[in-house]
Amino acid sequence: MKNKITLSLVLALASILFITSCQKEEDPINNPSVPSEKMVTLDVHFNTVSNEQTRPLIWLGTPYLTEEGDSIIFDFVRYWIGGIEFVSEDDSVWVEAPYYRLIEQTGTSNKNSFTLQIPEGHYKSMRFVVGVKPNQNSSLDSIVGELNPTIGMSWNWNTGYIFMKNEGKFYNSSNSEWETFKYHLGMNENLQTVTLPLDNSTHIHADKSYELNINYHALKIFSEPNVMDLQAFPTLMVGPADQTARASENYGKAFELGSFEAK
């Protein structure tokens, strides 16, 4: 009898050790660095928008005017986001475990929403990167979250992910033709961190779910703050370095808070 009890004890403890010792593959999606017992469900939407109030969403195949007066038609907009952080009023930071998501608006896929579980609290800002941080960007076999080297959002000849990929047409006034533009932006030095101030009055509670809308002003990649010369540089891929740096700075500044409220 005593042996049976001892054996049971051994097996029970072994089971606990088995479970704890093998938890190396943690849930990568919602693993807060600041533990909290009460988690809040947050639906996040990245909306690709134009600068026209009456027609906020970018419609593919429809001409839009940039601030500089260039006519643009988008075929698609795709980018990686990751490194999501929420900063509390006391400056403590909730950091999502490494995870990257593809945001895209293409002819066949509008993938712009996901759900986060974050601790309840009072947040004054959020941060994220547009692109992939250097540690994951140095090897295409290190797949974190939705990172995928098989979907045209990476370079094989110059190892790394394409952070922001836009393609479409622009109207070339010098020859009155619609011509193709391709902006494929990446490289570690062009990684953009976006910080968005949140509404200070919003204290989020675990008994409610919330919705966060982030707007990406797609046309700003061509003109704010750096005016891009589409006729001279219709194609940016890895380089030229000075041009990709200017365009990358533009898209890094093209995100703004749309809304943050209880559903």
Added chain:
Amino acid sequence: MRLFLLLLTISLGSCFSKEDGSPYLALNSPYGEVPQPEHNRATQKGVELGKKLFFDPRLSQTGTVSCATCHHPDKSFSDGLTLSNTGISGNTLLRHSPALFNLAWYSGFFWDGGSKNLESQAFGPLTHEDEMGVNLIELCEKLQKTEYPELFKEVWGDDTITSQRIVRALAQYQRSLLSFGSPYDEALANKTTLSPELLAGKAIYTQYCAPCHTEGLFTDLGYHANGMDSLIEDRSHELMYWGRYRITNDSSDIGKYKTPSLRNLSFTAPYMHDGRFRDLNAVLNHYFRDHSNNPLADSILRNGNYAQVGENEKRLLLLFLKSLDDEGFNQ
């Protein structure tokens, strides 16, 4: 205490039992342990799987082209062609198929070093439309219905076939391609002296070749402009003809290409990044006669008095280079 040890054994055993993590013991060289990334250390089963994948034409979209189509074992894993046209499209590639050996020491792959590691590199030829042109998602689905799942399970503990596991296995196999079996290596290992002619040839090598082709691996693993082109204007193919400049955007890298090893030269003709030299005589003519006055050539070449090397010295140099051939590796 016994209870504790039993618990420890059960808990640790539960984590390791599902995969065969036996290290690949052959990863040693005369120059120490072979470098490999922590996240993809070679195992016996991993190298075996990588080898099978390397030679398997099912990895191409048409089922007709494997890695070995352009990387023949009897040619130090090069293909003998100036520029390969044996991919699925039949189109001629823009750069010469490199030999594959002692790869673990490099930090850049392709002739311009744009690919940062072997794992990432494999995605290039697998998916390029003029090489294997495969859709990796379809490939994984296809291989899942073959004998491969069991082999993947032996390596990774479960039988799911993913593109990153494919490239990791290929990388493990390629790191296992070690070539240190030449007469030069044997003399070094046995502490015997090279013949007087070989010693004389080695002296020529040391003066004129070693500045870039460092003794040991016989490459400095770096990038140099060896003066083959004095004018580079064609900006097509994302600056394919501009050498390492297309990777770094640094104008001092215009025309630079990776230094290949001088080992196994008898098996790896033709030579250079574009395969333009059919034999070693053409290579020596370039270095000892033709590169002069090329402003893009590395300063090592421009300042090295290469033109004074005579025919007998070239003969001795070729003899020494021949002693770097590893016959056993090229079978």
